[in-house]
Amino acid sequence: MDYKDYIKWERMPTTWCPGCAIGTIFKQTAFALADLGLPAEELTVVSGIGCSGRAAGYFNVDSVHATHGRAIPVAEGIKRANPRLKVIVFSGDGDLVGIGGNHLLHAGRRDIDLAVICVNNGIYGMTGGQMAPTTPAGEKTLTSPHGSAYAPLNIQGIITSNRRHWFARASTFHVAHLQRVIREAVERPGFAFVEVMAFCIENFGRRLGFKSGHEMLTTLKTGYKLRPGTEGLLGDGELGVVKHDS
Amino acid sequence: MDPPGHRGTEMPKPSKPIDAHIAWTADYCKHCSTCITICPVKNLEFKDDEMTSLGKCTQCLLCMKYCPDFAIEVEAKKK
Ligand SMILES: Cc1ncc(C[n+]2csc(CCOP(=O)(O)OP(=O)(O)O)c2C)c(N)n1
Ligand code: SF4
Ligand code: SF4
Ligand SMILES: [Mg+2]
Numbered sequence: 001m002d003y004k005d006y007i008k009w010e011r012m013p014t015t016w017c018p019g020c021a022i023g024t025i026f027k028q029t030a031f032a033l034a035d036l037g038l039p040a041e042e043l044t045v046v047s048g049i050g051c052s053g054r055a056a057g058y059f060n061v062d063s064v065h066a067t068h069g070r071a072i073p074v075a076e077g078i079k080r081a082n083p084r085l086k087v088i089v090f091s092g093d094g095d096l097v098g099i100g101g102n103h104l105l106h107a108g109r110r111d112i113d114l115a116v117i118c119v120n121n122g123i124y125g126m127t128g129g130q131m132a133p134t135t136p137a138g139e140k141t142l143t144s145p146h147g148s149a150y151a152p153l154n155i156q157g158i159i160t161s162n163r164r165h166w167f168a169r170a171s172t173f174h175v176a177h178l179q180r181v182i183r184e185a186v187e188r189p190g191f192a193f194v195e196v197m198a199f200c201i202e203n204f205g206r207r208l209g210f211k212s213g214h215e216m217l218t219t220l221k222t223g224y225k226l227r228p229g230t231e232g233l234l235g236d237g238e239l240g241v242v243k244h245d246s
Numbered sequence: 247m248d249p250p251g252h253r254g255t256e257m258p259k260p261s262k263p264i265d266a267h268i269a270w271t272a273d274y275c276k277h278c279s280t281c282i283t284i285c286p287v288k289n290l291e292f293k294d295d296e297m298t299s300l301g302k303c304t305q306c307l308l309c310m311k312y313c314p315d316f317a318i319e320v321e322a323k324k325k
Binding site for chain 2: 022213
């Protein structure tokens, strides 16, 4: 299969701002699907609401643009009704770990067979750049003009608190690794969560003084390294996979 | 019936070759300059809003991998 088979071309260009990380993650997902050679008839993508949540409508497969925070339960329903389908959830941090956090807890606990791709730009991008549960401590946003007073939610901790788990952290800069872990997540039977470190230039970066998306992309290059080996949890600034299958 | 995979959607808008290996699609490009910055040999440049190649492309494919908008395609090296 060609990655071009997985895109709804008549909907291009996307609504994403110039240089937004989501486009690169969307493209790497299409590359991963092409590598796996999955026929469109065996695939479904579900998104919630947000800029990242737009993705469901751009994949050339049957898809659902669910209500805010509800991508995971809708995806679980699809999987249970038709277990033959590979069901992918592609959505934002605010959608999946903010308003949808409770669904994440329980789908993870029950190890439901879904691949979740979470675009973590640390912000509610679509609504103007409000602080999210993933906003780094001290970061200035629209609703935390003096810097966020809270530590961000530990997504890795939530997922890996389940006995059986599969968690990956990837970044928009490290594209080869990103593509590989998306592929592994889709292949894993069970709940697979990919946290993709991303950025929002227009509603987050500009407020912090960044001039362009690629300037923010560079911070991912310097801020994140691939972890050597597969032992234990990922440290801050480390990318890789943490899993336990029995 | 539609061929498998396409389901009746159009294929990409026509792209324009900007050198022997690179094609650029004006209809998709948002002028973010990610490709220009990511290119390790500084091969890409905008001239009056048109993408141009300086003829130094090594076919590393990085611009293609990072472009968030499917606006630049590079032919892979022949093995
Ligand atoms: C029930 C409900 N509450 C609030 C909103 C407003 N809303 C739309 S998108 C969004 C946040 C999306 O953030 P995220 O998932 O991180 O996506 P991003 O835009 O950053 O990619 C919010 C709060 C809504 N649409 N529905
Ligand atoms: S508002 Fe932010 S997250 Fe949304 S498309 Fe623009 S840059 Fe991307
Ligand atoms: S990365 Fe893509 S959208 Fe951005 S300037 Fe280059 S070709 Fe255009
Ligand atoms: Mg977000």
